[in-house]
Every structure is written in structure tokens, then in C-alpha cells.
Amino acid sequence: MTYVKKCPECGSINLFFNREKGEIICKDCGLVIEDKMVDFTQEWREFDSEDGERKRRTGAPMTYTQFDQGMGTDVGRKSELYGLGSKDRSKFFRLRKWQYRISTAIERNLKLALAEMKRVASYLKLPKSVEEESARIYTLAVQKGLVRGRSMESVVAGALYAACRRHEVPRTLDELSEASGIEKKEIGRTYRFVTRELGITILPSNPADYIARFASSLKLSADTQTKAIEILDKAQRAELTSGRGPTGIAAASLYVSALVHGEKRTQREVADVAGVTEVTIRNRYKELLEKLDLEKDIKKVKKRKKK
DNA sequence: AAGACGAAAGTGGTTGA
DNA sequence: TCAACAACTTTCGTCTT
Numbered sequence: 001m002t003y004v005k006k007c008p009e010c011g012s013i014n015l016f017f018n019r020e021k022g023e024i025i026c027k028d029c030g031l032v033i034e035d036k037m038v039d040f041t042q043e044w045r046e047f048d049s050e051d052g053e054r055k056r057r058t059g060a061p062m063t064y065t066q067f068d069q070g071m072g073t074d075v076g077r078k079s080e081l082y083g084l085g086s087k088d089r090s091k092f093f094r095l096r097k098w099q100y101r102i103s104t105a106i107e108r109n110l111k112l113a114l115a116e117m118k119r120v121a122s123y124l125k126l127p128k129s130v131e132e133e134s135a136r137i138y139t140l141a142v143q144k145g146l147v148r149g150r151s152m153e154s155v156v157a158g159a160l161y162a163a164c165r166r167h168e169v170p171r172t173l174d175e176l177s178e179a180s181g182i183e184k185k186e187i188g189r190t191y192r193f194v195t196r197e198l199g200i201t202i203l204p205s206n207p208a209d210y211i212a213r214f215a216s217s218l219k220l221s222a223d224t225q226t227k228a229i230e231i232l233d234k235a236q237r238a239e240l241t242s243g244r245g246p247t248g249i250a251a252a253s254l255y256v257s258a259l260v261h262g263e264k265r266t267q268r269e270v271a272d273v274a275g276v277t278e279v280t281i282r283n284r285y286k287e288l289l290e291k292l293d294l295e296k297d298i299k300k301v302k303k304r305k306k307k
Numbered sequence: 308a309a310g311a312c313g314a315a316a317g318t319g320g321t322t323g324a
Numbered sequence: 325t326c327a328a329c330a331a332c333t334t335t336c337g338t339c340t341t
Contacts (some may be wrong), residue, residue, distance in 0.1 A: 268310075278311080
């Protein structure tokens with residue numbers, strides 16, 4: 001395993017080490033540097049002892065990014081035909097034929113889907129752990145027949161979106177949409193459908209998870225970023241965040257923070273990277289000023305400018 | 308001239324009867 | 325199942341820098 005001290009992209013030494021996700025993330029440019037480390041968390045949850053027994057396993061690691069998960073199932077072999085009557089014989093062949101048809105159909109679909117998934121995931125620079133999770137979700141969806149009536153691509157996008165959220169490295173629907181070429185609405189729809197049908201629970205995404213990425217695409221300093229997180233923290237305590245879109249909150253915090261640090265960005269610029277409109281930023285921004293008495297900070301900056 | 312601000316009308320999703 | 329509702333968007337006119 002390589003030991004990274006500097007970000008190969010921007011040379012920054014401001015790295016964030018996340019043991020649970022097995023990743024190192026550059027705080028300045030958002031690059032995921034190393035994601036091949038061991039994942040220390042369980043990927044399943046145990047609700048009772050019986051559940052645990054079933055899910056625990058030993059042996060070679062299973063991967064979902066390969067279409068048959070490194071395993072295969074077959075309906076019997078010819079050698080098992082001895083002693084069967086002609087009726088059973090034909091049943092045997094019928095079953096095998098179906099087995100073949102179904103499994104090849106699923107396999108073909110999975111192969112295509114996983115290739116597409118890989119493409120989109122690498123376009124979005126997603127860590128391997130997210131891709132794995134996404135592949136798992138997609139595989140389950142196929143097995144439950146949830147792809148029927150929907151385009152394969154949209155389910156792939158939905159699975160990726162869900163996986164990102166679960167791993168707390170959220171991408172916006174807009175980004176997914178741009179990378180996959182599927183409409184935002186459609187992704188949202190299939191995402192909701194698939195997670196509901198599979199009983200996957202997803203926590204509402206935390207605005208703080210967006211800050212680092214937005215800040216780096218706006219080329220804001222680490223100071224500004226830290227300040228934005230602080231503001232966010234206060235906002236959450238003042239209950240300004242519930243029911244609001246997390247991206248809007250994150251964008252507004254960044255906007256304010258950039259303002260007081262003299263790294264002003266226009267509302268338009270911030271709005272663009274966050275995938276919201278200026279109006280939303282304005283509304284959140286107004287609320288932030290009202291409830292968090294940040295006015296004095298803003299005034300200070302204005303005075304400084306006049307000099 | 309560009310950016311910030313705010314009002315009004317429209318959209319898609321959630322909720323509760 | 326449908327209507328009310330909240331959040332967000334689009335659009336557009338006005339004010340500020």
C-alpha cells in the first residue's frame with residue numbers, strides 16, 4: 001500500500017484520512033487519493049443472532065462489480081438423470097432451459113449495466129467502495145425485476161446516487177444527470193422507487209458533505225471552508241436546516257463564508273456549482289443573517305473595503 | 308453594465324383526509 | 325385518490341455598486 005503525504009493533483013498536504021471509508025481525501029481539491037485500503041466497517045447489519053449467522057461468512061471476498069459475483073448456479077448435470085422417468089426427464093430439461101434463459105438474460109443485463117456504471121463512476125471520480133455498493137444495489141434490483149419498464153441506464157444512475165448518499169459522499173442529481181445523460185427527474189424517480197422496493201434506508205444527506213467539493217471547485221481557501229462548516233453547524237442548531245434542500249444550505253454557508261473572508265464569489269457562481277438557483281441562495285443567506293447575527297461580520301468587511 | 312434583491316407564478320413531490 | 329402545502333425554480337423588474 002502506498003503511503004500518501006501529498007495530493008498528487010494539487011500538491012496540498014491538507015489531507016483528510018477516513019478510516020471507516022478507507023479513503024484519503026484531499027481537502028483542497030476533493031480528490032480521492034487512495035480508496036483501496038481495507039474497509040473496516042461491516043457491510044451488513046445484524047438484527048438478531050439468526051440474521052447474523054446467515055450474513056457472516058468466511059472465504060474469498062465476494063465482489064458485486066463482477067456480474068456473477070464469482071459464483072454460479074446450475075440446475076443439475078446430466079449425470080443426475082439416472083433413474084428418472086421420461087416425464088421427469090423432460091421436466092429436467094425444461095427447467096434447465098429456463099434456468100439458462102433467465103440467467104443469461106440477467107447476466108447479459110448485468111454485464112452491460114456494470115460497464116455503464118463503471119463509466120459513470122469514473123467520470124464522477126467516485127471511490128471504489130461506492131461503486132461496489134452501487135453494483136450491489138443494482139444486482140438486487142435486477143433480481144427483484146425492478147428494471148422492467150425502466151431503462152437500464154436510469155436504474156444504474158439511481159443505484160449510484162443511492163450508493164453515494166449511503167457513503168456520505170453525495171453527488172447532486174444534476175451531476176449524476178450530466179454524467180449519465182439521464183434526466184434529473186427520471187433519476188430521482190427510479191432512485192426513490194428502487195430504494196423503497198429494496199427497503200434501503202437512506203439518511204438525509206448532510207450539507208457539510210457538500211462543502212469540500214463545492215469549495216474546491218470555487219477555489220476557496222481552507223479557511224473559508226472551515227468557516228463555512230462552522231456556520232453550517234450554527235444553522236443546524238438554530239433549526240434552519242430541516243426541510244430545506246441540503247445543497248442550498250451548503251451553498252449559502254459557503255457564500256457567506258467567502259464574503260467575510262474577502263474571497264467574494266457571486267451568487268451566480270456559487271449557485272452554478274451547487275446546482276441551485278441564486279434565489280435559493282438568497283433565501284438561505286437571508287435566514288442565516290437574521291438568525292445567526294452575522295451582520296456585524298459583514299459590516300466589518302464592508303468597512304474594511306471603504307478604507 | 309453586472310450583480311444583488313424581491314415578487315409572482317409555475318413545477319414536482321409529500322402529506323393527510 | 326385528491327387537494328392542500330412547502331420547497332425550489334423560472335422569470336422579470338428594480339435597486340445598488
